[in-house]
Amino acid sequence: MIIDAIDNEQVEMLLNDVLEAHGYDFLEYSHASIKRRITRLYSLDSFVSFAEFRYAVKTDKQYFKRFLEEITVNVTEMFRDPTFYKSLRNDVLPALGTYPFIRIWVAGCSTGEEAYSLAILLKELNLLNKSLIYATDINPSVLEKAKKGMFPLNYLKGYSENYVQSGGQKDFSSYYTANYSLVKFDESLSSKMIFSTHNLVSDHSFNEFQLILCRNVLIYFDKDLQHKVFQLFDNSLEKLGYLALGSKESLDFWANAKDYKRIKNEKIWRKL
Amino acid sequence: MAETLTQGKCSALVIGGSAGSLDVLLEIFPSLSVNINFPIILVTHRKAGNDSLLTELLKNRTNLTVREAKEKEKLLPGYVYIAPADYHLLVENDHTISLDYSEKINYSRPSIDVTFQSAAEVFKNELVCILLSGSNADGVEGLKTVNKYGGLVLIQNPETASMAYMPQQAVNEVKPHLILDSYKMAGYINRLIHK
Numbered sequence: 001m002i003i004d005a006i007d008n009e010q011v012e013m014l015l016n017d018v019l020e021a022h023g024y025d026f027l028e029y030s031h032a033s034i035k036r037r038i039t040r041l042y043s044l045d046s047f048v049s050f051a052e053f054r055y056a057v058k059t060d061k062q063y064f065k066r067f068l069e070e071i072t073v074n075v076t077e078m079f080r081d082p083t084f085y086k087s088l089r090n091d092v093l094p095a096l097g098t099y100p101f102i103r104i105w106v107a108g109c110s111t112g113e114e115a116y117s118l119a120i121l122l123k124e125l126n127l128l129n130k131s132l133i134y135a136t137d138i139n140p141s142v143l144e145k146a147k148k149g150m151f152p153l154n155y156l157k158g159y160s161e162n163y164v165q166s167g168g169q170k171d172f173s174s175y176y177t178a179n180y181s182l183v184k185f186d187e188s189l190s191s192k193m194i195f196s197t198h199n200l201v202s203d204h205s206f207n208e209f210q211l212i213l214c215r216n217v218l219i220y221f222d223k224d225l226q227h228k229v230f231q232l233f234d235n236s237l238e239k240l241g242y243l244a245l246g247s248k249e250s251l252d253f254w255a256n257a258k259d260y261k262r263i264k265n266e267k268i269w270r271k272l
Numbered sequence: 273m274a275e276t277l278t279q280g281k282c283s284a285l286v287i288g289g290s291a292g293s294l295d296v297l298l299e300i301f302p303s304l305s306v307n308i309n310f311p312i313i314l315v316t317h318r319k320a321g322n323d324s325l326l327t328e329l330l331k332n333r334t335n336l337t338v339r340e341a342k343e344k345e346k347l348l349p350g351y352v353y354i355a356p357a358d359y360h361l362l363v364e365n366d367h368t369i370s371l372d373y374s375e376k377i378n379y380s381r382p383s384i385d386v387t388f389q390s391a392a393e394v395f396k397n398e399l400v401c402i403l404l405s406g407s408n409a410d411g412v413e414g415l416k417t418v419n420k421y422g423g424l425v426l427i428q429n430p431e432t433a434s435m436a437y438m439p440q441q442a443v444n445e446v447k448p449h450l451i452l453d454s455y456k457m458a459g460y461i462n463r464l465i466h467k
Contacts, residue, residue, distance in 0.1 A: 008365070030370040032362035032390050037374070073374040216373045219343050219359075226344075248343045248356060248371050 006042055010050055011035050017058045024068065024138070025201045028225035037071040044070075069141050073220065077155070078113045079162035080215075081247050086167045087266045089121050092242050096210050102131040105209045105236065107200060108217035109135035112146025112193075113159075118213070119189040120175055124168070128192055134207065136198035143195045149185040153178055200229050205236040212237055215267075216246035223253075230254045237271050244268045281466035282310045282424075283398035284347065284363075286391050288384030288414070290317040290406025292434030294326075296454045297404075301333040303458030307465055308336060311347035313363075315355040315387045317380050317406070327354055343371045355382040362390040378410035388414025397422030400464060402457065404428045406438030415446040426460070429453045 006014075011034065015026045026034055045066075047053040056063045079085050096102050102122075106115045115135040122128040137143050151159075160172040176183040198206070200217070212233050218226050233243055234256060243251070243260065245267040251257045260269040289296065293316055318326065324340075330352065331338040341353040347367045355361035360372040360382050377383035388401050388411060401418045403411045405428055415425050427448045430436040443451060452460060 030362075030364065030372075032364050032370045032394075033372045033374075036362065036372075036386070036390070073372065075373055075375055219371045219373065223344055246373075248359060250343070 006035070006039050006050060008035070010054075011038055014038060014054055014057060017054060018064075018067075021058050022064055023202075024199065026071070028201065028222050029220050030222055033073075033220050034071060037073070041067065041070045065141065068139055072139055073216075074110045074139070074142050076110045076113045076216075077162065078117045078151070078159035079166045079168075080114070080117075082162050082165035082167075084166075084215075084244070084247070084266055084268075085117060085121065085162075086165075087263060087268060088118070088244070089125070089167050091263055092211065092244075092268060093121060093125050093127060095240075096242075097125065097127050099210060100130065102127060102211070103207060103209045104131060104133045104211045104213070105207070106133060106135045107198070107212060107214040107233075109137050109143075109146060109195075110139075111142050111151075112149065112195075113151065114213060114215065115146065115193055116149060116185050116189055117163075119192060120163070120168070122192075123189065124170065128188070131192055133193045134209070135193050135195050138197065138199045138201075140197050143197065146193075147190065147195050149187070149190045150182045151185070153181050153183050156183055200232065201225065205232055207236065208238050208241075209236055210238050210241045211244070212241070213244045214246075215244065216249070218249050219246060227254050230256070234259075234271070239271055241271050242268055243271065280398050282400050282464040284311050284313065284391060284395045285400045285402070285461065285464065286313045286315065286387055287402045287404065288315045288388060288406075288411045289404030290380075290384075290408060290410065290435070290438055292405030292407075294329075295405075295434065296428065296457070297330060298333060299454050300458045300461070301330050303462070304334050304336060305462040305465060306335045306350075308461070309349045309465055311349060311367075312336075312352045312461075313341070313347070313355065313361065313387060313391065314352060315361060315382050315384045317382075317384075317408075317410070318357055330354070341369050341371070344368050355387060357382070360386040362386060363394045365394055367394070378408055380408065380410050384411035385414035389417045392418040392421040392423055395421075395423065399423035400426065402426040402428070402452075403439055403442050404454075405433035405435045407435045408438060409441045411438060412442050412445050415442055415448075419446060424449050426450045426452055426457075428457075 019025050109115050122131050163172045176185045262269050338352040340356050362370040425448045427442045428439045429451050430440040432453050433439050
């Protein structure tokens with residue numbers, strides 16, 4: 001059976017190799033999820049033995065690139081959880097509109113769908129011209145895709161529905177041009193984005209923001225690592241700034257959660 | 273096949289279902305004993321956004337605590353955890369829950385396979401899994417893993433299930449310990465209570 005082709009000790013070995021050889025620390029990721037990703041990749045790539053897989057991950061730079069891309073989850077959507085975007089549109093962004101300059105960090109941006117959604121909201125609120133979106137991810141290959149702003153056409157129907165449900169009133173197709181099976185989003189949106197690699201596990205705070213979005217990233221981390229990342233966000237967030245998490249993630253149980261006030265019914269917290 | 277299976281104690285029960293499984297759950301829940309001393313995890317296919325609905329429906333039919341599974345919470349005996357729509361549910365070695373938003377499996381998220389497999393690796397021969405009515409093949413691979421680890425595999429009788437496909441696939445491909453009609457399930461689950 002494929003699922004337990006790799007046991008817990010081998011996972012540990014592999015992750016230690018990855019840390020030593022490449023400097024990426026996955027040891028504090030949720031074990032069950034990362035084990036499943038590793039097992040899946042091992043079977044997808046039809047390795048004959050664990051030893052061969054381990055050797056490739058350790059020594060083959062090209063293969064490690066693939067490893068990094070495949071063991072991190074890069075599933076995302078535009079306007080995912082429409083009520084969340086509604087709250088950004090109605091509550092959060094208008095409050096940021098009073099600042100002369102708006103700095104936003106999309107941490108773990110993957111292929112960029114959330115960054116583009118956010119840029120669309122900012123544009124509709126006439127705030128895009130004074131905003132900068134820092135979109136970061138551990139994984140350089142997804143950032144390359146994010147920079148291009150090109151997404152598969154067959155997803156657009158769903159994204160467009162999300163957009164409407166989130167309170168969008170424009171014609172969604174006015175934001176992109178379709179080209180065969182892909183659409184390309186308007187460059188006025190990406191012109192306000194800065195893409196860069198950033199590893200939430202090992203990299204430090206690099207700026208102060210008024211809004212940090214980090215959605216469906218922390219579910220892959222264990223509790224201790226989650227709390228370290230909350231501290232990193234805390235150090236990167238201005239007073240009265242907002243922190244937005246995924247629909248199943250929460251600041252609860254973090255020691256400094258008392259310094260944050262949650263927006264009703266949404267996974268958005270304001271720093272007091 | 274004997275209905276009085278004696279294995280080790282039951283440390284967790286996972287129930288997976290798709291189309292046609294809600295009726296079975298509504299039938300089972302009122303008869304579940306409040307003395308159940310293992311956690312129950314429910315993985316059912318449904319549209320995102322209807323989470324609270326299923327939780328509410330089941331809550332009103334049992335005295336066990338029913339709630340949507342929260343990220344990183346520890347599984348407790350006598351609690352019923354519902355996998356949230358649009359997330360896979362995995363079990364960690366320390367019996368906490370991890371949620372995962374990775375690719376759909378068998379067009380499904382949550383996928384029954386993912387939870388069956390993950391729970392099998394953790395609970396091994398102390399796991400009981402039940403696969404209910406449904407119209408896709410999710411759960412079959414997971415049950416194979418459960419079998420391999422010595423867990424107990426129960427499948428709803430395809431002949432009386434409202435959607436036969438899923439349990440039938442499982443019956444064809446996995447060697448179940450028991451094929452059960454829905455009206456016998458609650459009694460069976462209650463007999464899993466250990467001292």
